[in-house]
Amino acid sequence: MGSILVVAEIQKGKVREASYELVSFARKVGEATGREVKSLVLGQGVSGLAEELSKKGGGEVFAADDAALANYNAGGHFAAVKAAIDAAAPDLILLSNTPSGWDVAPRVAATLDAAFVSDCFDIEVDGGELVFLRRFFNGKLDARLRPAGLPIVATMQPGATAAFSAASEGKVTPLSITVGEGGTKFIEVKAASAKGVDLTKAEIIISGGRSLGGPEKFEEVIKPLADALGGAMGASRPVVDAGWLPHAHQVGSSGQVVSPKLYVACGISGAIQHLVGMKSSNFIIAINKDPDAPIFEVANLGVVGDLFEVVPKLTEAVKTAKG
Ligand SMILES: Cc1cc2nc3c(=O)[nH]c(=O)nc-3n(C[C@H](O)[C@H](O)[C@H](O)COP(=O)(O)OP(=O)(O)OC[C@H]3O[C@@H](n4cnc5c(N)ncnc54)[C@H](O)[C@@H]3O)c2cc1C
Structure with a gap:
């Protein structure tokens, strides 16, 4: 059986709350199926954040700390996720249903020839099989999706569960990555003008x-x-x-x-x-x-x-x- 890989996101110098929510989902599935939970933190100067995630989320945390990841770019992100997949051998990869998750998750799924389920609000384990819950038709229906096989790539809605917060024992493993010439180049971040409420x-x-x-x-x-x-x-x-x-x-x-x-x-x-x-x-x-x-x-x-x-x-x- 493979592990579960959580792809954490960094925002404003911190591990996003949504990433700790992914850890909650991963640990729930891990406890029910015996899968180990591993995580990936990627960016530049993120080793401290990887330490923090390992203490708050537990398990092995891969730290892809590279100047090529200083700003979001799909090519660099994908390279880091792929390197973590090679190291962790997961059969379930969880990302947040956020703009970077939307960008990277389908690319990962296509590369692995994996099942892809997006925008889920829960994961259940039914007879050892994974069932993903998501809403359809503007929330009028809840669907239960049972992918036909493994591996599975899923994006989870931020806010759908509580963030994992128990103190845990974990370890950080540095991960080196090779970022090729991508088709995109980072230019600037333009913050939305919303008045600070999250x-x-x-x-x-x-x-x-x-x-x-x-x-x-x-x-x-x-x-x-x-x-x-x-x-x-x-x-x-x-x-x-x-x-x-x-x-x-x-x-x-x-x-x-x-x-x-x-x-x-x-x-x-x-x-x-x-x-x-x-x-x-x-x-x-x-x-x-x-x-x-x-x-x-x-x-x-x-x-x-x-x-x-x-x-x-x-x-x-x-x-x-x-x-
Ligand atoms: C594609 C699509 C997406 C949408 N997305 C969203 C979304 O993200 N979020 C969202 O909220 N809606 C969304 N809507 C709109 C949604 O369908 C409703 O129209 C909307 O939620 C109604 O808002 P409301 O409850 O404030 O108003 P109303 O439906 O008009 O309800 C007002 C309520 O206030 C009560 N009321 C009136 N006066 C008082 C009073 N003095 N004291 C106590 N109660 C009082 C009334 O009894 C009534 O129940 C979406 C619709 C579509 C088609």
Whole structure:
């Protein structure tokens, strides 16, 4: 049996949270099937990050530390992943469903003649076989995909599971790579102009919907509760379409997929495109004046009422409880 190779991503000098989520998936499959979990960290000056991953994620961590990997380029990334595959002999390779994952994963799958499953939100082990779960038709259906053979390359949705965080024993193995002349050349990184919110990392999200009526209501009603709980503000799509909040705040099939410890949906109906983005949250509170709103079907706690009355009271109660 092969191992499992996790391809970690570095962002702003850190191992991305999504990479620790891959470790969670890998360890789950590893424990159920007896596969060893190995990881790859690639970039320039990343040996320290490989150490960090080995202590937080465990297993053997390959460190491809090379000037050719200083900036993202598909050729260099692919060369590092291929070198790690040669060293780790995996039959399951996990990448995040991110722009670099989209770029590299199909290339890896084609090279290995492997099965490729993208954008998955879970992996199950059924009778020793791997089953990948992903959503279809804008989240209306969950599909269970059972690749016909091994190896398998899969990309996993960021935010679909909790990041692995237990202290572990691991070791780092330097990996040398040869990067040939690629067809692409790095020019520059242009950061998106979103105002710094990364909902996939937030442990508490307070979201508002169209019913808020305007951006000022987010400031007056939603933000105080988010601040009191130390959480971030989320939104349904109409809010973003209306320009009340930037797209980085949108939760759903065309926004962020999140799984915080607490998700509070205020005046959100619970359309399927919103639900796919938040239904795997640990605890969901829904506040809606319509008792038949679909959001209540996924809520752990439902409050039928006017959000403009309920949310400020909740904010006061949180402040009082916190002293
Ligand atoms: C291709 C596609 C992709 C999409 N992607 C997304 C996505 O990523 N994210 C997303 O959210 N949507 C997405 N949508 C849109 C989605 O279908 C819904 O239209 C949207 O989620 C509805 O947003 P809402 O719940 O804020 O508004 P509404 O559906 O209008 O619901 C408002 C809710 O507020 C309640 N309400 C009104 N006043 C109050 C009050 N005072 N107090 C309490 N409750 C009140 C109402 O009872 C109602 O349930 C997508 C749609 C398509 C077609």
